[in-house]
Amino acid sequence: MFGRRKKGAADDAAGEAEQVVEGMDPQDETDTADAAEPQRVSLPPAPRPDGPWDVSEVREPGEGRVDLGGIFVPGVEGMELRVEVAGDAIVAATVVLRDSAVQLQAFAAPKKEGIWGEVREEIASGITQQGGVIDELEGPLGWELRAQVPVQLPDGTGGVQVVRFIGCDGPRWFLRGVISGQGAVQPEAAGLLESIFRDTVVVRGDAPMAPRDPIVLKLPDDAQMVAEGVQQQEPQAQEGSRFAGGMGQLARGPEITEVR
Template sequence: MFGRRRKRGRHSTNRGGEDDLLMEEGEEATGPFDSTQAPEDGINRLDLGSVQLPVPDGVQLQVEMDPTGAVRAVHLLTPVGQLTVSAFAAPKTERLWPEVSAELITQLKGDNFRINRLNGEWGEEITARSPEVHLRFVGVDGPRWMLRGVAAAPSEEQAEQALMALRDLLRYTVVVRGTQPMPVRTPLPVELPEAIARHIAAQQQEQ
């Protein structure tokens, strides 16, 4: 979905009678990746400052701004639904997603969503259904950061397809946490590429 992938396989060599692990067709490296360990995989990623997303062809971007003019979120609009990936500051030694997901479930139940909890690739995933929208939430705990992915779609079938696309997106996402101290749960800042920022500024002037 996102182009070239890094894959592993085992080759025997004659160097001292031992085997070397080399990159080859077979097993792919997966993330999300911390920026200090990001692979050189040849994948083009959209640089949003704190996150770098592998955006496939044909996807539209929707930028959500807050009243101060800062970027709140960047949504990826796909044929099967909307995907959103956000990064947050997290503790050094404790997982944040279990705590956040429990609070999220309480909030969604209060909004009359029907909830299911699933065991996914990185831990617990949440499905939430209402007559208007079907949501899928995936959380990943990393080194001093937590990544939250959300897939939103109008139907159950599309939501499952959007969830698969979200998982694929997360596997190749790079998180740039930085070294500065931040309170836990602080959203990592989102910065738009210059070309996109200019386009939004031009649209705002026209309005």
């Protein structure tokens, strides 16, 4: 089942986390990248023996996966798949499984350099500057960020949302995931979401793209669109630079309003 939403509609933890990151000042991003350069920049992508995969590495990418053009998302029984839009372009997909979700988004990347290290620095800087808490650790999918992000609850009071930022560098692409819900609160319960991320296939294409440009997705030909059934409060407007120096045109994430 597919759901389609416009950027700017109120959403879940992944979107809230991105709101916070989007509030960074451009100079802060530059300073962060400069400070991290000796350790984070010009590193080649790490090996990916267990995925995520480049389309050239998979014989039948559409077997058992949903074809979204720029990515093939593994199909899992009981999942809900939602597409996310920025303007008129579909730029992300969210897999919802019960009380957890993972948002997937692919970006162009330099040919010989990975960007996940410096992106982690930028995400962490943006969240901590706004009062959040970040832990950087090596998880089942490699280095990741586990964040406690300050958010405004529907009743107007302040709260904290827990999310996990995961990522993987591939050949000329970068795949980012945001795990929210129970899979973020209890990472040991996120095995299936992690498997979905790991088995995703990225189709970068041969067209010239600037690093960090989103890889545009498409709906499957036989997709059945369904309307949103939940009305939520509009979030407060966030001013500032684009997320991670070019990843700011992110659609909002899965519709999870409570973490238990």
